[in-house]
Amino acid sequence: MNKPDVLKRIRDIGLIPVVRAESAGLALRAVAAIKAGGVSVLEVTMTVPGAIGVIEQLVKAFGAEALIGAGTVLDAETADKCIQAGARFIVSPALNEDTIAFCRANEVAVFPGALTPTEVVRAWNAGADAVKVFPAGAVGGASYLKALKAPLPQIELVPTGGVSLETAANFIKAGAMALGVGADLVDIRALRDGHDQVITERARQYLEIVRTARQGRQA
Numbered sequence: 616m617n618k619p620d621v622l623k624r625i626r627d628i629g630l631i632p633v634v635r636a637e638s639a640g641l642a643l644r645a646v647a648a649i650k651a652g653g654v655s656v657l658e659v660t661m662t663v664p665g666a667i668g669v670i671e672q673l674v675k676a677f678g679a680e681a682l683i684g685a686g687t688v689l690d691a692e693t694a695d696k697c698i699q700a701g702a703r704f705i706v707s708p709a710l711n712e713d714t715i716a717f718c719r720a721n722e723v724a725v726f727p728g729a730l731t732p733t734e735v736v737r738a739w740n741a742g743a744d745a746v747k748v749f750p751a752g753a754v755g756g757a758s759y760l761k762a763l764k765a766p767l768p769q770i771e772l773v774p775t776g777g778v779s780l781e782t783a784a785n786f787i788k789a790g791a792m793a794l795g796v797g798a799d800l801v802d803i804r805a806l807r808d809g810h811d812q813v814i815t816e817r818a819r820q821y822l823e824i825v826r827t828a829r830q831g832r833q834a
Contacts, residue, residue, distance in 0.1 A: 616679065621703050621724045622744055624682055625793050628656050629825035631706070631773065632818070633686055633797040635660045636806070639669045645801050646673055648811040650681055652818025658706055658795070660686040661693060667700045674701030684724075691717035698723055706795070708749050710734055715741045726773055730754065735763060735770060745771035745792050752777010757785035764790035780820060787828035796821060 616624075625631065632649045634657060636642040642663045649657060659670050666685070673683045684704035685697035691713045694705045704724035707714060711727065718725035719742045728747040729735045738746045748760060751774035755762070760774050774786050775795025786794055800821060805813040 616682070616703060618722050618724050618744070621682060625656055625704070625724075625745075628654060628822070629787065629791075629793045629829070630654050630800075630818075630821055631656055631658050631684070631775075631793055631795045632800050633658050633660060633775065633795055634801050635662055635797065636801075636803055637664065639663065639665045639672075641803060641806050642666075642669050643672065643676075644806055644811055645803070645814060646677075646681070646683075648806070648814035649801070649818050650677065652815040653822055654818045655680060656682045656684070656793075658684045658686040658704075659702075661689075661697075662687055667696050670697060670702050671700040688714060690714060694718055694723075694725075704744075706747055708747070710738050710741075712741045715743055728775075732763060732767070735767065735772070739767075739770045745773050747795060748772050748774045749795070750776030751786070752782070756782055757789040760786060760791060761789035780817070780824065783821060783824045784828040784831075787825055788832050790832075794821075794825070 634645045685702040686706040688694050688705050688707050694714050706726045708728040724744045726745045726747045727738045727743050728749045729738045735746050771792040773793050778794045778796045779799040800817050
């Protein structure tokens with residue numbers, strides 16, 4: 616799958632579940648539960664113990680059925696390790712131009728983090744495929760995203776932080792390319808209690824919210 620295909624799948628699905636867990640076993644179960652809910656795009660953060668090995672396991676287990684990316688990638692060296700493990704996109708909470716340049720050189724989609732208009736434009740000009748607006752919920756949520764999109768309609772934005780079942784539709788209507796969704800979807804407590812189906816059902820709910828909100832945006 617080449618980079619345009621990766622970006623198309625992310626746009627089509629409109630969700631990037633962010634998997635943060637205290638063990639590789641929980642992370643693998645989270646991914647399986649999300650995939651069972653119909654979401655085939657997943658981000659494994661570097662805060663997961665043995666994250667690069669987890670990415671490698673997931674790529675082997677799911678192959679082309681799931682698009683596995685790496686999150687919380689702070690430098691080009693880590694991006695290289697993740698790509699070698701099979702990650703098809705790289706996400707960061709911050710802006711590191713060396714990481715963007717490395718991903719571009721290797722034809723891998725990259726979503727650096729930014730918050731202010733200056734940071735967003737800087738990330739885009741450096742070659743970001745989309746810009747992760749983080750932490751979106753702390754600075755006004757969907758209204759902030761809408762304010763960014765007004766003067767910057769050409770920049771693809773992925774709000775993360777503060778995305779929930781209650782706010783997801785408004786983020787999509789504000790112009791989000793996709794939503795980075797963490798704990799509200801990837802409920803680690805439910806996994807610990809053996810209720811993996813809670814995550815599966817929530818994934819289905821998010822997909823429906825994205826689909827309906829996009830229809831409303833086009834109306």
